Amino acid sequence: MDLKFTPEEIAFQHEVRSFIAENYPAELRARRKLEREFDKREYLSWHRILAQKGWVAPSWPREHGGTDWTPAKKYIFSNELALAGTIPLIGFGLNLAAPVIWTYGNQAQKDYFLPRIYNGVDWWCQGYSEPGAGSDLAGLRTRAVRDGDHYVINGSKTWTTLAQHADMMFCLVRTDADAKPQAGISFLLVDMKTPGISVRPIITLDGGHEVNEIFLEDVRTPVANRIGNENEGWTYAKVLLGHERSGIAGVARSKQQIARLKKIASDTQEEGRPLLLDPDFAHRLAALEVELLALEFTDLRTLAALNAGQSPGAESSILKIKGTEIQQRITELMLEAAGIYGAPDLRGMNLDGDNFMGISAELGGIAPDYLNMRKSSIYGGSNEIQRNIIAKAVLGL
Amino acid sequence: MDFSFTEEQVLLRNSVQRYIQDKYSFEARKTILASEAGWSRDNWRAFAELGLLAAPFAEEYGGFGGGALEAMIIMEEFGKGLVVEPYLQTVVLCGGLINLAGSAAQKSEYLPKIASGELIMALAHAEPQGRFNLADILTRAEKGGDGFVLNGAKAVVTAAPWAGKLIIPARTSGAQRDRRGVTLFIVDKNAPGISCRDYPTIDGQRASEISFENVKAGGNAVLGGVGAGLAILEEAVDRAIAAQCAEAVGCMRVLTDATVEYCKTRKQFGQPIGKFQVLQHRMVDMFMECEQSLSMTYMVNLKLDEGEAERIRAASAAKAQIGKAGRFVGQQAIQLHGGMGMTDELNVGHYFKRLTMIDAQFGNVDYHLKRFAAAGQTDR
Ligand SMILES: Cc1cc2nc3c(=O)[nH]c(=O)nc-3n(C[C@H](O)[C@H](O)[C@H](O)COP(=O)(O)OP(=O)(O)OC[C@H]3O[C@@H](n4cnc5c(N)ncnc54)[C@H](O)[C@@H]3O)c2cc1C
Numbered sequence: 211m212d213l214k215f216t217p218e219e220i221a222f223q224h225e226v227r228s229f230i231a232e233n234y235p236a237e238l239r240a241r242r243k244l245e246r247e248f249d250k251r252e253y254l255s256w257h258r259i260l261a262q263k264g265w266v267a268p269s270w271p272r273e274h275g276g277t278d279w280t281p282a283k284k285y286i287f288s289n290e291l292a293l294a295g296t297i298p299l300i301g302f303g304l305n306l307a308a309p310v311i312w313t314y315g316n317q318a319q320k321d322y323f324l325p326r327i328y329n330g331v332d333w334w335c336q337g338y339s340e341p342g343a344g345s346d347l348a349g350l351r352t353r354a355v356r357d358g359d360h361y362v363i364n365g366s367k368t369w370t371t372l373a374q375h376a377d378m379m380f381c382l383v384r385t386d387a388d389a390k391p392q393a394g395i396s397f398l399l400v401d402m403k404t405p406g407i408s409v410r411p412i413i414t415l416d417g418g419h420e421v422n423e424i425f426l427e428d429v430r431t432p433v434a435n436r437i438g439n440e441n442e443g444w445t446y447a448k449v450l451l452g453h454e455r456s457g458i459a460g461v462a463r464s465k466q467q468i469a470r471l472k473k474i475a476s477d478t479q480e481e482g483r484p485l486l487l488d489p490d491f492a493h494r495l496a497a498l499e500v501e502l503l504a505l506e507f508t509d510l511r512t513l514a515a516l517n518a519g520q521s522p523g524a525e526s527s528i529l530k531i532k533g534t535e536i537q538q539r540i541t542e543l544m545l546e547a548a549g550i551y552g553a554p555d556l557r558g559m560n561l562d563g564d565n566f567m568g569i570s571a572e573l574g575g576i577a578p579d580y581l582n583m584r585k586s587s588i589y590g591g592s593n594e595i596q597r598n599i600i601a602k603a604v605l606g607l
Numbered sequence: 608m609d610f611s612f613t614e615e616q617v618l619l620r621n622s623v624q625r626y627i628q629d630k631y632s633f634e635a636r637k638t639i640l641a642s643e644a645g646w647s648r649d650n651w652r653a654f655a656e657l658g659l660l661a662a663p664f665a666e667e668y669g670g671f672g673g674g675a676l677e678a679m680i681i682m683e684e685f686g687k688g689l690v691v692e693p694y695l696q697t698v699v700l701c702g703g704l705i706n707l708a709g710s711a712a713q714k715s716e717y718l719p720k721i722a723s724g725e726l727i728m729a730l731a732h733a734e735p736q737g738r739f740n741l742a743d744i745l746t747r748a749e750k751g752g753d754g755f756v757l758n759g760a761k762a763v764v765t766a767a768p769w770a771g772k773l774i775i776p777a778r779t780s781g782a783q784r785d786r787r788g789v790t791l792f793i794v795d796k797n798a799p800g801i802s803c804r805d806y807p808t809i810d811g812q813r814a815s816e817i818s819f820e821n822v823k824a825g826g827n828a829v830l831g832g833v834g835a836g837l838a839i840l841e842e843a844v845d846r847a848i849a850a851q852c853a854e855a856v857g858c859m860r861v862l863t864d865a866t867v868e869y870c871k872t873r874k875q876f877g878q879p880i881g882k883f884q885v886l887q888h889r890m891v892d893m894f895m896e897c898e899q900s901l902s903m904t905y906m907v908n909l910k911l912d913e914g915e916a917e918r919i920r921a922a923s924a925a926k927a928q929i930g931k932a933g934r935f936v937g938q939q940a941i942q943l944h945g946g947m948g949m950t951d952e953l954n955v956g957h958y959f960k961r962l963t964m965i966d967a968q969f970g971n972v973d974y975h976l977k978r979f980a981a982a983g984q985t986d987r
Contacts (some may be wrong), residue, residue: 219684251794265702276751343875344875344945345876346877347874353628368946413950414951415949415951415956415957415959421949434712479736479738481738482784485738486929488973504890525694542934549967550762550763550967550968551763552809552964552967553814554807554808556762556806559806569806569816581809581959584942585949588946592942592945593942594885594886597885600967
């Protein structure tokens with residue numbers, strides 16, 4: 211056991227840090243915090259800068275553009291991105307579609323799709339959930355019927371994150387209605403420009419447009435866009451769900467958010483002193499930091515196990531549950547720190563050069579963040595479902 | 608001991624319930640929120656006709672002679688409908704302040720206008736630097752002319768965009784957080800020197816940042832005596848807290864019922880999700896928080912007249928319970944609705960937002976736990 215980074219790793223850390231400092235788009239840096247929803251161009255601008263450097267997908271296999279970084283270096287890298295507060299990379303292509311394609315796709319699919327994902331040519335969305343199939347994903351009903359060398363898809367998907375930007379969707383469809391629920395599912399890659407697809411926004415309680423409903427009406431998708439075998443999509447998807455969970459701990463982002471929280475709490479006066487020094491507030495903040503520190507080391511242990519060749523087991527559910535609980539708790543404390551200034555709804559207001567008394571873009575974003583973050587215990591396998599997994603797979607209950 | 612309501616009180620509750628059912632559907636509310644004004648004068652007029660705006664005032668001022676319990680009943684039902692019209696601000700807070708401390712002339716000038724629906728008022732108590740401390744006041748009122756001249760700023764003044772008059776606590780003496788030297792002024796919102804920046808709030812109300820630049824307030828604008836404002840303000844806010852607790856109970860009740868109903872009908876894994884014991888226990892906890900909050904709401908409304916120390920402890924205890932329970936019930940309602948709970952389309956998120964904002968209004972859990980503890984210490 212050893213916690214220290216090697217001199218080489220420290221040199222790497224400096225390299226990453228200065229790369230970000232020199233290359234992160236000034237336009238993104240200058241953004242005011244209130245505009246929570248970045249647009250497609252902004253997301254892709256940073257993606258492409260990293261792709262050019264060869265750093266957009268460190269965990270990919272070497273032959274597809276990944277790095278041979280040690281887990282420690284990967285850790286340093288994602289840590290530096292988070293601490294710098296860079297715009298997040300959208301993972302649907304990089305972390306979700308790509309692993310399935312390189313693991314189960316044929317050569318033509320790998321050759322075509324992987325470089326496009328790497329270079330940010332296609333934006334991907336995840337078409338799993340349906341109105342009737344959320345936690346119980348195997349209950350999905352969207353049908354794909356074979357017609358020559360095409361599938362004809364009918365049905366609907368929902369909660370599809372950022373589908374409004376998507377060029378491609380990877381989705382699960384039912385190809386055998388008579389088989390057991392898990393057995394009749396296939397994994398298809400669908401071009402979002404295919405006739406018959408319509409995308410309708412779902413506005414969330416924070417007012418944002420992040421998720422969508424997708425309606426599929428006689429959507430013809432080439433059979434060549436099926437991953438692996440017909441009716442075996444569930445197996446592939448399960449592998450993918452494993453990937454979805456790893457990295458979900460979000461330790462580095464949470465650290466950065468805690469730093470922000472401390473800044474806000476030290477700028478906020480209560481009874482003539484900074485709120486940060488209020489014993490009650492300080493106590494809760496400390497408890498949260500302790501929790502995060504524990505999670506960081508659980509995360510590192512998982513990483514080390516991965517490095518030793520063990521596959522991420524059901525233990526990764528711990529990372530999802532604790533990680534999201536901490537993220538939610540941070541937004542709660544931010545809202546507490548904001549006090550009455552959590553209330554103004556500043557969407558659409560022009561605050562340029564106008565710091566009208568206590569109102570600021572910084573504080574104005576806090577309540578929407580708090581509301582929005584409730585999602586994190588619902589998606590990616592709800593925290594109840596994650597606890598079921600641990601109960602069953604780890605504790606053998 | 609008796610926790611039952613009089614026949615009149617039951618009738619009052621029924622009539623508010625009926626109005627909310629008929630006229631304040633979730634869709635109707637949406638239309639109100641999206642309108643330019645952000646509130647409905649028609650509703651306000653109807654509230655006046657139903658006698659709601661007059662309920663807590665004495666008959667000689669156009670009221671119906673009710674009190675805290677009537678306001679509690681009305682606010683609980685308003686909570687169920689997520690009513691945005693400024694009942695709490697105008698009737699409970701400002702009406703309450705005038706009722707507590709106004710001269711006979713002030714009472715007869717303002718209370719009948721509030722009762723008839725003619726006058727909307729807002730209390731401009733919070734300041735940008737002040738957080739929840741009512742005594743943290745920098746706005747100054749200096750003697751000048753035949754009265755006072757006000758300078759300073761107020762923060763997140765709910766209902767100010769709709770108000771004709773403001774009640775403004777300002778310093779006639781003393782330093783920032785001194786308990787002495789606070790004076791309340793009733794000022795016309797259109798008075799020269801007042802500028803407002805209006806905005807919607809997260810929970811669908813409207814509020815303003817307000818600045819005062821040499822605003823003139825005549826000697827008759829003083830409410831309750833020069834330098835005597837803080838105690839009155841504290842009492843009025845405690846009374847508002849009592850009413851607001853009822854509103855929060857209304858919100859929590861709707862959320863708990865909606866969640867139970869949803870879990871009975873939503874099926875996953877071939878069964879209603881309400882069959883999963885972990886969710887059952889969660890809903891039981893929601894239900895218990897509702898009941899505890901209702902108990903605290905009765906408690907505080909029954910203790911408002913029992914002397915200052917008792918009142919402070921009651922109000923702070925109730926507000927702390929409501930803040931804690933509101934957060935739990937709101938968060939769990941979203942969680943148990945899954946993705947649906949995250950949508951703007953479903954009413955659940957809107958109740959959650961209101962409960963979230965109630966926690967920060969008039970002091971959050973922390974603030975009230977401290978205040979409760981401090982009041983206990985001076986008692987002994
Ligand atoms: C913001 C957001 C983004 C999303 N993005 C995507 C996306 O890009 N692509 C996609 O395919 N999906 C996406 N989802 C969908 C997400 O995966 C589902 O919301 C999630 O699987 C839960 O399903 P549900 O919403 O139908 O809730 P339900 O499954 O109906 O669950 C309702 C409640 O019941 C609980 N519950 C269900 N089953 C059990 C059980 N067996 N034991 C105990 N409790 C149980 C749940 O935990 C939850 O609290 C997104 C969701 C959100 C909120």
